[in-house]
Amino acid sequence: MAVEIPYRRDMSFEYGRLEPVAPGLRRIVARNPSSFTFHGTGTYVVGEGRVAVIDPGPDDAAHIEALLAGLSGETVSHILVTHTHTDHSPGAAPLKAATGAPTHGYGPHGSGRREAAGEAAVQDGDRAFVPDVKLGDGDVVAGPGWTIEAVHTPGHTSNHLCFAWREARALFSGDHVMGWSTSVIMPPDGDMRDYMASLDKLLARDDAVYWPTHGPAITAPKPHVAAFIAHRREREGQITGLLAKGPATIAELVPVIYAAVDPGLYPAAARSTFAHLLDLLDRGLVGTEEGASIAARWHLR
Numbered sequence: 640m641a642v643e644i645p646y647r648r649d650m651s652f653e654y655g656r657l658e659p660v661a662p663g664l665r666r667i668v669a670r671n672p673s674s675f676t677f678h679g680t681g682t683y684v685v686g687e688g689r690v691a692v693i694d695p696g697p698d699d700a701a702h703i704e705a706l707l708a709g710l711s712g713e714t715v716s717h718i719l720v721t722h723t724h725t726d727h728s729p730g731a732a733p734l735k736a737a738t739g740a741p742t743h744g745y746g747p748h749g750s751g752r753r754e755a756a757g758e759a760a761v762q763d764g765d766r767a768f769v770p771d772v773k774l775g776d777g778d779v780v781a782g783p784g785w786t787i788e789a790v791h792t793p794g795h796t797s798n799h800l801c802f803a804w805r806e807a808r809a810l811f812s813g814d815h816v817m818g819w820s821t822s823v824i825m826p827p828d829g830d831m832r833d834y835m836a837s838l839d840k841l842l843a844r845d846d847a848v849y850w851p852t853h854g855p856a857i858t859a860p861k862p863h864v865a866a867f868i869a870h871r872r873e874r875e876g877q878i879t880g881l882l883a884k885g886p887a888t889i890a891e892l893v894p895v896i897y898a899a900v901d902p903g904l905y906p907a908a909a910r911s912t913f914a915h916l917l918d919l920l921d922r923g924l925v926g927t928e929e930g931a932s933i934a935a936r937w938h939l940r
Contacts, residue, residue, distance in 0.1 A: 657709025794834025
């Protein structure tokens with residue numbers, strides 16, 4: 640790949656411990672490492688005394704108990720959820736039960752514009768989560784010393800929110816922008832056109848630092864986002880370049896495009912390739928005679 644993404648993978652943490660990572664900010668990492676979650680889900684606590692919790696994580700009793708132990712004597716006033724994948728939102732229910740704090744999010748798990756497109760996504764959603772308070776783009780919640788604005792960033796999921804902590808010029812970027820990896824876009828709920836528009840939206844902002852739910856902080860956000868945009872455009876060019884040689888299925892495209900990737904990640908790579916093809920289809924650049932599915936044979940128009 641010609642585009643060089645400035646990955647950030649060095650991360651110091653201790654499982655089961657709520658640790659300070661910046662002034663007024665703490666993080667505890669769930670013990671759920673995987674090829675999708677890196678070391679695990681990072682649950683953030685903003686403020687002191689009366690706090691907001693961002694992405695309580697999976698339904699993991701040990702993680703929630705450790706979080707509550709770290710917050711002993713403090714009050715959780717808001718539970719904020721970036722999106723409804725199962726490594727982000729299920730922990731909201733036990734945390735709410737323990738604290739009484741209302742949950743906040745864009746809405747329940749959706750199906751995006753692609754409800755009928757292909758098979759079920761590789762990474763399923765938390766369909767039990769329904770926020771007590773629905774947040775739209777620009778909505779604000781606040782506590783002592785912190786003001787947090789919801790930034791709607793669909794693409795990874797249709798209900799994905801980032802949260803901008805105004806006083807710190809910090810953005811909790813969920814899975815939309817991470818330092819350790821690019822985000823996987825999985826139709827039907829994941830949508831490449833929305834994802835690219837959301838990257839453009841962040842590029843126009845002036846945040847000083849990103850705190851993704853997985854991995855370390857991104858301290859130079861604009862170059863990082865610009866590299867992600869260039870990377871996706873390069874992937875698109877690879878797909879159209881291969882189709883210029885003749886029609887192909889996603890199963891034939893993926894081993895060529897992702898030659899340097901562990902074959903165990905090919906199912907996720909196939910989903911992102913499918914998302915690119917659906918975007919190209921919408922723009923009239925590719926087609927298929929069999930209907931838009933992950934198993935179809937695609938061609939240039």
